[in-house]
Amino acid sequence: MKRVYKTTIEPEALKRYRLRFPEETWEHFRRRARHGYQEVKQQILKDQHGLCAYCEISIKLAEQEGEVDDFRVEHFFPKNATQEHGHNYHLDWRNLLGVCHGGSQPYVPDAQWRFSANKGDRSCDVPKGGKPISEIILNPLKIPGDVRIFRYVEHTGKIEVDDTSCPKYLRRKAKSTIRELNLNAPRLMRMRLAVIQKLEDEIAAELEQGAQLEDVLTLLAETCLVPDYEGRTLPFFSVTRWYLGEAAEKIISTSGDKL
Template identity: 30%
Template sequence: MKRINRPEAHQKLASFKAKNKNAKWNDFRNYASGKLYEQVRKDLFIAQGWLCAYCETKIPSDDCKKHHRRIEHFHSKGDQCNLDYDITFDWKNLLGVCRGGSDKSNTEQYEVPANLTCDAHKERMESTGGYSKNWHGSLLFPTQIPENVSFFTFEKNTGKLAANIEVCSRFNLQPNNFDTTAELVNNTILSLNLNCRRLNEARREILFERERIIKKVRETGNKGYLNFFYNKWLTDNSLPFSTTRKCLVRL
């Protein structure tokens, strides 16, 4: 998970809410034949480089595959305990996410619910585990993560993520329901199930890609080739598993 930079507000979403004060989420989804909903969903992913805000898998930009895109309410819209704060239509509360392994291609290949991730796993924790629908302070919030800081380490043997203790010790992220930033990071991994087998295997493919690049450099002696890829991995935030790539460059 990495920082997401985007505009402070979405004018068309705000305008819809201002004109439809009693609207529910499904009203918004059906408004103007769904065109505004699709625009908001697309704008979220454009700001995120077409990556899931949580696991960083690549989301197809082709509109014929738009069913792979989901809008996530970080503070779940089912929580209406604070009527002064409309979480349903708050642009700052919205994220673009993947389907969390709930699609047919993944459920046929991987066991569920063990391989559900992201909002699919988060929603399951709310419904079966009694977790609060307000996740601020329990999870890293992508739009509030400091710029160019990776709070994660990558385990090459397993593909798992873990809190980078040294980096975490230098930051006092807020809100935080735990004693340390490292605990907040590890709870983020746990609550979103980011270390499921499906994602571990996908992240290890990035490791294998790195090994192929290094092998080619050794065979050709072209160190510029390695520098090119490393620079791309460090600067191109639209690459899938961007956090994993940055961890591998710094090994």
């Protein structure tokens, strides 16, 4: 999970619908304002640089007939809390995040890589469901972006809380986030390990050609962490950030983009 810098400007179609129907549900908005729903999805994709707000896999849209987007809109505070709290979480722009299907959808692109028939291998909003856990997990919209919260085990891809850099007041929630969202699902560990191994190989290849390590790390940080011309970032941002260390922190602190 990384910081999400959500635009403060609510998509116009959502705003109009919310003001006209303040007690309506998200499901009704999707059905009755389809263009508005697409507008919301596009803004979420842009704000999140194309990454799942929880696990950081790339959000992949359907490319062929029979496929479905590996993308859905998640409500951080569950919709079923609306009545209890007297606030309509259904249509609250600040409550909407973009997430993957958490390994539960067999018809997404690259399903052989993204889908798992094992229910214990599901992650993100799948285990979260409508459970009242919003107060015990990290909110991607509120975590600091200028410090590293997580670290990874190099030979397994396992995610852990980075006690050397994660603020103390966030450590309990960070551990709870890993557990509740099942961010150490074997499927995710496998994908993160592939990212680590690719970085290792690229660094080794450049060093064999005589490049200086500092230059290689800086170049990789720029390539992997800064959004491309379409505004998308490579998957597993936080893995790359951790692996590249200070080179990554320099790019994040000096970039004009909110990474």
